[in-house]
Amino acid sequence: MLERLKRSLLEAPIYKRGDYNYFIHPITDGVPEVRPDLIREVVTHIIRTANLDVDKIVTIEAMGIHIGTALSLFTDIPLVIIRKRKYGLPGEIEVSQVTGYSKGELYLNGISPGDRVIVVDDVVSSGGTALATLEALKAAGAEVVDLVAVIERGKGVERLKSHGYTIKTMLRVDADERGVRILE
Numbered sequence: 781m782l783e784r785l786k787r788s789l790l791e792a793p794i795y796k797r798g799d800y801n802y803f804i805h806p807i808t809d810g811v812p813e814v815r816p817d818l819i820r821e822v823v824t825h826i827i828r829t830a831n832l833d834v835d836k837i838v839t840i841e842a843m844g845i846h847i848g849t850a851l852s853l854f855t856d857i858p859l860v861i862i863r864k865r866k867y868g869l870p871g872e873i874e875v876s877q878v879t880g881y882s883k884g885e886l887y888l889n890g891i892s893p894g895d896r897v898i899v900v901d902d903v904v905s906s907g908g909t910a911l912a913t914l915e916a917l918k919a920a921g922a923e924v925v926d927l928v929a930v931i932e933r934g935k936g937v938e939r940l941k942s943h944g945y946t947i948k949t950m951l952r953v954d955a956d957e958r959g960v961r962i963l964e
């Protein structure tokens with residue numbers, strides 16, 4: 781299962797972002813290219829394993845967008861993108877995002893109270909992005925019925941659990957200067 785994803789991760793180059801060994805991969809960066817076979821593998825897995833009895837798919841700019849778009853095309857469920865740009869629309873919700881290597885603001889539009897949503901993203905690492913997303917969706921009055929990330933690294937899943945959230949992930953990895961290691 782997920783053989784293409786596993787193989788491609790083992791080939792991923794590493795880029796040093798301060799002390800953080802950031803792996804570069806078609807799903808998580810769109811670099812060197814977005815690969816349709818990988819997108820299909822990942823989205824087929826989501827369709828088989830996630831709860832898609834939802835009104836909307838929610839993802840986060842930038843690297844959730846191709847996954848969310850493909851899932852939306854397969855399922856005909858609309859996609860809401862949480863942006864890093866402020867639009868100032870009525871009801872826009874702003875939350876702070878802190879990751880292992882960056883800080884910024886996220887802006888949510890397009891969710892109505894009572895909307896059932898699934899959140900999909902490429903990576904969960906510190907869990908900061910997922911927590912900011914869940915905070916924004918709570919403020920919007922959405923019901924999060926499922927939460928999925930393709931790749932898990934670091935302590936984010938435990939951190940989310942300590943806040944009462946369960947996230948489904950496909951592969952757990954670690955990365956150092958030499959490359960990516962698949963943990964399960």
Ligand SMILES: O=P(O)(O)OC[C@H]1O[C@H](OP(=O)(O)OP(=O)(O)O)[C@H](O)[C@@H]1O
Nearest residue numbers: 841842843879880904905906907908909
């Ligand atoms: O669990 P966390 O530590 O929060 O990390 C996960 C987030 O990091 C990446 O996004 P990033 O903010 O780097 O932006 P990008 O998608 O625009 O590359 C990734 O797409 C996740 O959203």
Ligand SMILES: Nc1nc2[nH]cnc2c(=O)[nH]1
Nearest residue numbers: 801802803808809903905
């Ligand atoms: N591409 C990529 N995205 C991330 N998001 C959190 N950690 C990483 C990483 O190492 N690589």
